[in-house]
Each structure stands twice: as C-alpha cells, then as structure tokens.
Amino acid sequence: MAADTIEAVVQADREFILQTYARPDVVFARGEGVYLYDTEGQPYLDFVAGIAVNALGYGDPDVTQVIAAQSAQLIHVSNLYHTAPAGKLARMLVESSPAFDKVFFSNSGTEAVEGAIKFARRHARTHFGEGKTTIVAFDGSFHGRTMGAVAVTAREKYREPFMPVMPGVRFASFNDIAALEAAMGDDVCAVILEPIQGEGGLRVADDAFLTAARALCDQYHALLVFDEIQCGMGRTGTLWAHTSSGVKPDMMTVAKPLAAGLPIGAVLLNQRIADSIHVGDHGTTFGGNPLATAVAGVVFRKVNAPDFLAHVRQISSYLDESLQDLAADMPDAILELRGRGLMRGIRISGAAGPAREAAYAQKLLVATAGDDVIRLLPPLVIDTQHVDAAIITLREVLR
C-alpha cells in the first residue's frame, strides 16, 4: 500500500469522497491532550475539539480504557435485546436533570432532533387530535441536516436545494418575545431552540426569553424543546446550558460531546410525553449500543463531577477576561464578543473564513459561525497556558 503522504490522502479524498466539505491540506494523525498532530509531527492547538465533541481532549486514559474493554466484551446486539450500559447511562442522565424522566438514544444530533420532532407530534396527536403539528423555530438556528431537522434550521442555504423539506414549520426572531407570541397558535405542537446558538453565531438566549417561551408553550399546550447538542454537557460550566435560567424544558436533545468522540445522540423527555409513545412508534438499529453508551457513561461521570465543572467555570472566566482585553485592544477589528463558558464567538469586522485560515497557518484551530464570527469550542480540559497561546495567535491574526 502507498504511504499516507499528505498528497496521497488529499488526492484520495478529492477523487473518491463526495466533496461536501472544503478541508485544508493537512492530515491529522494523532491527538494528545488539547493538541492535534499532523503526519509530519507538527502540533496544532485545538480550539475546535471536533466541533464541541472532544470535551476531554485527546487520549483520555479512562475513555481509551473503556473503549478497549467494552469493545472486547460487546459492541452491538441491536435494540431487540437488553444490554446493561444504555440503562445505566439513561439513569445517570435522568437523575441529573429534574426535568426529564426517560431517554431515547440515537447515533447523532440530527437523529435526536428527528426523534424530538416525532415525539412532539405524537404527543400532540394523542392529546389534541390531528392538526396540532406546527413546530416553531428561530432565525439563526441550526438543528441538523436530515429532512425534519433541516426544516427547523433557519439558514436558507441548507434548506432551499432540498425542498420540499418537512412542512409545518414557522420561524420567529430569536430573543424576541413579541415575535414568538405572534408565531404561537393552537396548531403549534412544539417550540425548539438552542439556549446558545452554535452555527448561527453564538447568540445566547436571554433568561427572560426562555421564561416567556415556557409560559407561551404552557398557554398553547405546546412542548418546549431545548437543543443542547452543542452547548450542553458542561461546556458552560454547568451540566446543561439552560440550568442557570431555571426554565424547565419538556424535551432536550444532546449529542456531540456525550461519548467524547464516538457517535451518539439522545433525547431526554418528561413522563407526560413518554406516556404517548408506544412500542414500535420509533426505533434505531445502532442507537444505544453498548459501546457508545458505556463510553458515554464514563464521560458523563467525569464531566458531571463538581471539580470538573468548577474547572470549566474557572477557565471560562479566564478566557472571558482574556477575550475582553483582546477586544479592548483592537476595537476596530473586534466588534462584539458572544457566547458563554467555553462556547465563545468573536464577531470581527472582516470575514471569518480568512481569519480562520490565518490562525490555522499559525497552528491554532478555530471554527467559524455565520460569515463574520470566529467560533471557539476548545476541549473542556484546557488550561490558562492554552488560553494564553490562543490569544497571542488571535492577536496576530486580527491585527
């Protein structure tokens, strides 16, 4: 077999992989801590973390250990049979979150959102008959790429080429209580929102907006669904991003970091919704398999530990102070700081794409959100030295 030179890898990608991504000409070979290493052994400081997936960074010994042990024991049997890890993980998720009583496991974020949409419609049909099927979503939202999830995703570019997507969606303006009020009606079965918008630009939902959404959902007998696929699992220094608001959703979707890199998704829901779902109503071949759920169990225990979350809060305030200093020093380049915890956006005066490329050239990986926001999603295990290094690079890149 030919050696995995950069040229050979990039060439195979261009020739045989459907080109739905524009990737830089680098090939990552391994990761350690919060650094990725390319095939030449060059380190990259990673403030993307596989898009908020690699919460524990790379090479966490507990994660590699449970993958080895569980894969040697049992990887998959399908949902036709019981296995122990899924139930243990579901119990942990439910016991840590007073709003929820049951869990449905999927393999990705978009499938979790599909599940939530189906459960909302099933619940509405059970209690209110046909016709209560509308989902209210918001501008700036991102919920995934499948036909239901993409239908509640705001960006036209993601929906238009695939029309007709799932019908029955109304969009309202994010953080705008009057707009949400206007979008509500007896036909609404659910309102779905990200407590902190990810792809859409790192906008944080106001507590007042979440409280109003809860009240409007109650008034119209609609379900309130929080998509915490990107903002959840410790990223804001609490287990879930909505925890600090005091608002209780009826359902929540979780995915990206849940198994620290293995594919998994989950819908958390309350008993009222669970009572309207019956055997055979929904399913998945891989969802809840023993490998992914055993790994997620280990990840969840680590992330949900008080010391771990305290570290996230500490390093978040250090990052926040550092970003504020940076923004104060370059008011022409940095227009606004957004986000919360270790999910931060820097709105800049130019386009974000070239800034991301310039950071990459200096071996700092950052993501973008929308056209003009640099998105930072570091592993939750970063330290002050990593923040300092990232800020030095950002200062040079944005100068």
Ligand SMILES: *Cc1c(COP(=O)(O)O)cnc(C)c1O
């Ligand atoms: C990434 C993401 C999704 C979709 O998850 P996939 O695993 O890519 O299908 C849905 N919602 C939010 C908020 C996300 O960030």
